Amino acid sequence: MDAGKDGKGTDDKKPSQMTYAPGPLGKVIKEITECGPEEHMFTNLSLELEGPIATITLNRPETLNVFTLPMLTDLEAALDKILKTPKTKCIIFKSSTSKAFSAGADIREMSQRDVMGGIEFAEIGHRIGRKLELEVPPVVIALNGLVLGGACEFACACDIRVATKQTYFSQPEINIGVIPGWGGTQRLMRLIGVSKAKEMIYTGNRVDADTALDLGLVNYVVEQDQLMPTVTNIATAIASKSKPVLMAAKQAFHIGLNSTLEAGLRFEVQKWGTLFGSYDRTEGMKAFLEKRHPEWHDK
Numbered sequence: 001m002d003a004g005k006d007g008k009g010t011d012d013k014k015p016s017q018m019t020y021a022p023g024p025l026g027k028v029i030k031e032i033t034e035c036g037p038e039e040h041m042f043t044n045l046s047l048e049l050e051g052p053i054a055t056i057t058l059n060r061p062e063t064l065n066v067f068t069l070p071m072l073t074d075l076e077a078a079l080d081k082i083l084k085t086p087k088t089k090c091i092i093f094k095s096s097t098s099k100a101f102s103a104g105a106d107i108r109e110m111s112q113r114d115v116m117g118g119i120e121f122a123e124i125g126h127r128i129g130r131k132l133e134l135e136v137p138p139v140v141i142a143l144n145g146l147v148l149g150g151a152c153e154f155a156c157a158c159d160i161r162v163a164t165k166q167t168y169f170s171q172p173e174i175n176i177g178v179i180p181g182w183g184g185t186q187r188l189m190r191l192i193g194v195s196k197a198k199e200m201i202y203t204g205n206r207v208d209a210d211t212a213l214d215l216g217l218v219n220y221v222v223e224q225d226q227l228m229p230t231v232t233n234i235a236t237a238i239a240s241k242s243k244p245v246l247m248a249a250k251q252a253f254h255i256g257l258n259s260t261l262e263a264g265l266r267f268e269v270q271k272w273g274t275l276f277g278s279y280d281r282t283e284g285m286k287a288f289l290e291k292r293h294p295e296w297h298d299k
Contacts, residue, residue: 104149
């Protein structure tokens with residue numbers, strides 16, 4: 001299957017053929033082209049800031065990007081850097097190898113931990129998951145090869161998931177005597193439903209890309225050579241919007257998923273009303289009435 005589904009029907013278009021509204025898109029592309037990337041190298045990954053798009057690339061291909069404590073520390077530092085970069089409106093999260101996004105947490109390292117060490121390791125993963133899910137701008141994650149354990153948990157915390165046909169997902173923690181510890185028991189069931197989440201976690205079995213699409217675990221499944229074009233296309237479209245509005249929508253989704261319907265609706269009303277005091281709301285509606293593209297100021 002090459003098209004995603006949102007629960008309200010299936011889009012026939014392949015992701016690489018999707019088109020988005022012009023205008024601010026051209027501004028994003030121009031900004032990326034003219035500014036050039038600002039690169040930040042870490043030991044285990046790289047961070048590239050290019051116009052309104054940030055790209056985090058896991059770069060330990062020889063280990064299939066297993067999450068060691070140093071890699072988790074680098075990842076949290078990269079996210080913190082993005083939080084201090086106001087112009088960033090969207091994040092691309094990817095791997096440097098087609099063999100795996102990540103094979104999960106480093107079991108050899110985990111095997112040396114006691115109870116308190118295990119809790120500390122879990123808390124690091126939870127901090128990263130919370131940053132991905134709530135604090136940073138929308139995250140589009142590019143998934144290929146193995147997406148196991150903690151990698152699947154981090155993917156669940158991202159906003160949009162695009163996978164290749166050669167991608168396999170699993171929560172195999174049951175096979176080493178633990179449960180998912182970075183949010184898997186909570187976020188996975190919110191994406192695919194309680195019954196299917198229980199099946200994945202209780203059995204530790206792998207799920208292929210087409211099944212993941214059917215379950216709602218991913219938005220799109222594409223050929224390997226279309227992974228980054230598809231992800232970039234989506235990220236560019238997101239980055240062409242007003243950042244305060246993007247963040248308001250992201251926060252509203254989070255509140256809705258983690259509270260009652262009534263609380264979520266109240267939050268939506270408050271955010272809706274607050275945006276009426278923003279420059280970008282005025283500009284957006286004025287541009288629409290004047291039949292032109294808006295010029296967002298992100299305020």
